[in-house]
Amino acid sequence: MEPVRFWLNGALVEEHDASPTTTLLDYLRRTLRQTGTKEGCAEGDCGACTVAVLDTEGPSSARWRSVNACLVLLPMVHGRHLVTVEGLRRDGVYHPVQDALARAMGSQCGYCTPGVVMSMFEACYRDDLDEDWQVDDQMCGNLCRCTGYRPIREAAQAIAGLAPDDHFARLAASQVPPAPALSYEAHGQRFFAPRSLEALFDILDAHPDHRLVTGATDLGLDVTKRRKRFPCLVSLENLSDLRIIEARTDGLTLGAGLTLADLELVTRRLLPPLSRMLRYFGARQIKNRATLGGNLANASPIGDTAPVLLALDASVIARSRQGERVIPVDAFFEGYRKTALRPGEIIARVDFPSTPTDARVGVYKVSKRRELDISAVCAAMRVRVGDDGVITEARIAYGGMAATPSRAHRVEALLVGRPFEAVTFEAAAPAIADDFQPIDDHRGSAWYRRTVAQNLLRGFFEETRSARFRPLPEAPSSTVQVEVAS
Known part of the structure; x- marks a missing residue:
């Protein structure tokens, strides 16, 4: 069995022992001590745990996607590039989204701010934000209970589609290879992510106790709210077919x-x-x-x-x-x-x-x-x-x-x-x-x-x-x- 490997803020991370049902949020905070990413609801509603993943599997070119770290299982980021709020500042210079939110005075207690920033991060590199309502849609998954949404909305509109020619844009344009197949086992649980249908059906035949998963937006709740364990998870996420x-x-x-x-x-x-x-x-x-x-x-x-x-x-x-x-x-x-x-x-x-x-x-x-x-x-x-x-x-x-x-x-x-x-x-x-x-x-x-x-x-x-x-x-x-x- 192989380890889970991914890049966090440009640095390679390799994990051999974490349970396959460890959420990305728990791994960031408890194992890597990257505590800028917050836990608010653990069910994908509040947006405090938002991070960005470079998606190389979509129908278009590679692009940054905001995701709820509380619903993403650790093996699902295998072979992928991940950015958290700690990784935005480079060479002592704040990212445009950080600067825009600060100038708009869009943060008060600050608990929701890292997630807000990472949703704005995706908006900054999107090329399909043609109307104001699309910016609202981009930000609707981030709740704020003290600042009010006007300054956050103004900051998001200011940077939407900005597409700076920076490290993150160049990484997305650099022909990053798709995530490789994964066969991972720890703590009596297995996680498979095949890249072909033939390999998928081999796995399904060999493991009749499997549970299929792709985005885990529902299964993630079984993990975070119901504390369920799954002996074998098989991801369909890497199947281009x-x-x-x-x-x-x-x-x-x-x-x-x-x-x-x-x-x-x-x-x-x-x-x-x-x-x-x-x-x-x-x-x-x-x-x-x-x-x-x-x-x-x-x-x-x-x-x-x-x-x-x-x-x-x-x-x-x-x-x-x-x-x-x-x-x-x-x-x-x-x-x-x-x-x-x-x-x-x-x-x-x-x-x-x-x-x-x-x-x-x-x-x-x-x-x-x-x-x-x-x-x-x-x-x-x-x-x-x-x-x-x-x-x-x-x-x-x-x-x-x-x-x-x-x-x-x-x-x-x-x-x-x-x-x-x-x-x-x-x-x-x-x-x-x-x-x-x-x-x-x-x-x-x-x-x-x-x-x-x-x-x-x-x-x-x-x-x-x-x-x-x-x-x-x-x-x-x-x-x-x-x-x-x-």
């Missing part, structure tokens, strides 16, 4: 290993409904790690991507040593956190058919906070309308309404064959109660969820009656609502 993007005249194929940050950017033009749902999926640090395949395999009833895939009639392509298998998303979710994947299968990619020209599409996420919150209800709807104004097809999908993301088949039946008019949607809305029996929990009561789902159906008609898709590039029709008594 899972990061394909193929646009065709008859549809679009997206690799399951693409991060949600990359997907949000790529699908802004190729598949706008998915891009808009991803806008409010989570913090930038989370989207830099989470993947499309992971969000589907997790099979959460409130996963934000699943309703979009259901509404757009997508298919999951599962792959094993025996070959590939097509699973319509309609048949993919079999129960609470249970999928149709068989032992030895992985999600390789997702296929989307081309959107019909007569289709009207809407996507919605309802949560108690606009940024950085889990859905109470999410929905995606696609309705086709003929030249005579009659609905010819309806695909109405919801998350948060049942044990799995599901379509509202009774509602759909009441829409098809009827005119695309307000009275049709008003008549169909009560059937939500026939399609779903949601539960009461801390995100909302059953009554609240049914009421919201009905209102989203009505709102979909109002939004698409004159335009087939909302023109706002930054808005996924995300709605913030607070439950009131019935």
Whole structure:
């Protein structure tokens, strides 16, 4: 077994004995005594632990990515370059992001400041920040309870896309090789990161007790909050076969290993409904790690991507040593956190058919906070309308309404064959109660969820009656609502 090797602020670090489930945050603070990176929540919400990793696996050139160190397992940085707040100052000169934050007086108690600085660090080298809302999106994963966000926002806007010709930019442009494969073992636990599908399936066959992982944004919570141990973790992060993007005249194929940050950017033009749902999926640090395949395999009833895939009639392509298998998303979710994947299968990619020209599409996420919150209800709807104004097809999908993301088949039946008019949607809305029996929990009561789902159906008609898709590039029709008594 080989050690974990990575570069921290330019210096090579080699580790032979740390548990594979040691988080990067714990390793930085407890082993390396790099305490500038803070722990606030240990679940990816506060951003105090933000660091930057040079990503050489994405669909574009190497670039710096902000990530939550509390959710990254130590072996996941094998072969990678990592920068923390301690490494920004070089040759006695502060980095532009440090200077900008100080000049804007964007720090008070200072606890959140290292994470804020590292999120700004990514923004400094991004070349796709064209609008102010994108800077807000970059910084939404960093909470501050004393300074107020105005000076932080002003500092971030001042350096966004600055791209100084410095050491960090030159390192990203220097053809850094991709991370090598890893086979690591310590304290009775193993971690594998193969670089080919053939090697992956060999590992899966040899270790039937394996747990697949890519971004670890969910599994990381098992480690930090539930103190779980995993005898064998197998990372899919280094598999280039899972990061394909193929646009065709008859549809679009997206690799399951693409991060949600990359997907949000790529699908802004190729598949706008998915891009808009991803806008409010989570913090930038989370989207830099989470993947499309992971969000589907997790099979959460409130996963934000699943309703979009259901509404757009997508298919999951599962792959094993025996070959590939097509699973319509309609048949993919079999129960609470249970999928149709068989032992030895992985999600390789997702296929989307081309959107019909007569289709009207809407996507919605309802949560108690606009940024950085889990859905109470999410929905995606696609309705086709003929030249005579009659609905010819309806695909109405919801998350948060049942044990799995599901379509509202009774509602759909009441829409098809009827005119695309307000009275049709008003008549169909009560059937939500026939399609779903949601539960009461801390995100909302059953009554609240049914009421919201009905209102989203009505709102979909109002939004698409004159335009087939909302023109706002930054808005996924995300709605913030607070439950009131019935």
